Amino acid sequence: MKIVEFDENGQQVIRDSGSLSSKNSGSRLAPRPVFSRSAESKPQRSRRSTSSGIELHMFQTGTLKTKTKYIKMNQGEEDFEIPVPWFLIKHPKGNVVIDGGNAAEVAVDKRGYWGDVVDAYDPVMESKENCVDQLKLVGVEPHNVRFVLQSHLHLDHTGAIGRFPNAQYIVQRSEYEYAFNPHWFATGAYIRADFDRPGLNWKFLGGEFTDNYDLFGDGTIRMIFTPGHSVGHQSFLINLPNTGKVLLTIDAAYTMDHWENKALPGLVVSSVDAVNSVKKLHQIAKDTGALIVTGHDPENWATFRKSPYDFYD
Numbered sequence: 001m002k003i004v005e006f007d008e009n010g011q012q013v014i015r016d017s018g019s020l021s022s023k024n025s026g027s028r029l030a031p032r033p034v035f036s037r038s039a040e041s042k043p044q045r046s047r048r049s050t051s052s053g054i055e056l057h058m059f060q061t062g063t064l065k066t067k068t069k070y071i072k073m074n075q076g077e078e079d080f081e082i083p084v085p086w087f088l089i090k091h092p093k094g095n096v097v098i099d100g101g102n103a104a105e106v107a108v109d110k111r112g113y114w115g116d117v118v119d120a121y122d123p124v125m126e127s128k129e130n131c132v133d134q135l136k137l138v139g140v141e142p143h144n145v146r147f148v149l150q151s152h153l154h155l156d157h158t159g160a161i162g163r164f165p166n167a168q169y170i171v172q173r174s175e176y177e178y179a180f181n182p183h184w185f186a187t188g189a190y191i192r193a194d195f196d197r198p199g200l201n202w203k204f205l206g207g208e209f210t211d212n213y214d215l216f217g218d219g220t221i222r223m224i225f226t227p228g229h230s231v232g233h234q235s236f237l238i239n240l241p242n243t244g245k246v247l248l249t250i251d252a253a254y255t256m257d258h259w260e261n262k263a264l265p266g267l268v269v270s271s272v273d274a275v276n277s278v279k280k281l282h283q284i285a286k287d288t289g290a291l292i293v294t295g296h297d298p299e300n301w302a303t304f305r306k307s308p309y310d311f312y313d
């Protein structure tokens, strides 16, 4: 397996994992601040690969400048800047991307690509923050991505679609169908150019009938149906050999306030479903003791180890 390290001058060095010196093993790096950008800070050493080959990498495609009310329903006009997270899971059976953040085009012409929705959610994204280029920093080339899992198809989650020629793209069927014909209040959240692409290898899941879909059949990645924020939203329960369970709520809980039943999401198709989905995830968290990763909470996100500097194993 290829590993990216950084030498004393911050230069990127790609090595086989077997050639790494043992002094790097097991080091835990301090969490990086949420708004740090790779161009402004000297990269730190990556940790060595684990023998299981299962790793969870946390990335972001910059941030969105918005207002509190657009994230926490009816809760204020003040400015609120949120991270746009996405994830990679390295697994012996193949690399898996979850969501991929914003499309690369957003860094070039945000209003041209997203339209007037930038007035409510203004993306702050550098070109090099697209998911394809960031994956290369941890040794993953586009042809080596086997699955792309879509939590849902809102515009800050669709950056991976169509970028990986050998990937199967997995989404809830209801979400895919809704994305082509959303209600008036949700139209700005769907960018058809992201998901309406020819020749994609889609796999559609069936809501409660396929709930807890186990991607590799070994419990590493389970897909949990959590509608409410969107029609076919799903969350992910990741099981890592050393870290244990990690629950990626994605937008089933935008923020810890949403997780703690103190707020509803600013964008919602069913408040009742959204609340029930949080309740469902609470039970899973209680049963598993999972680390909770919410969808867009700046403070919660700042506590995690980020790629390409560090990862979870």
Ligand SMILES: [Zn+2]
Pocket: 152, 154, 229, 230, 251
């Ligand atoms: Zn969303």
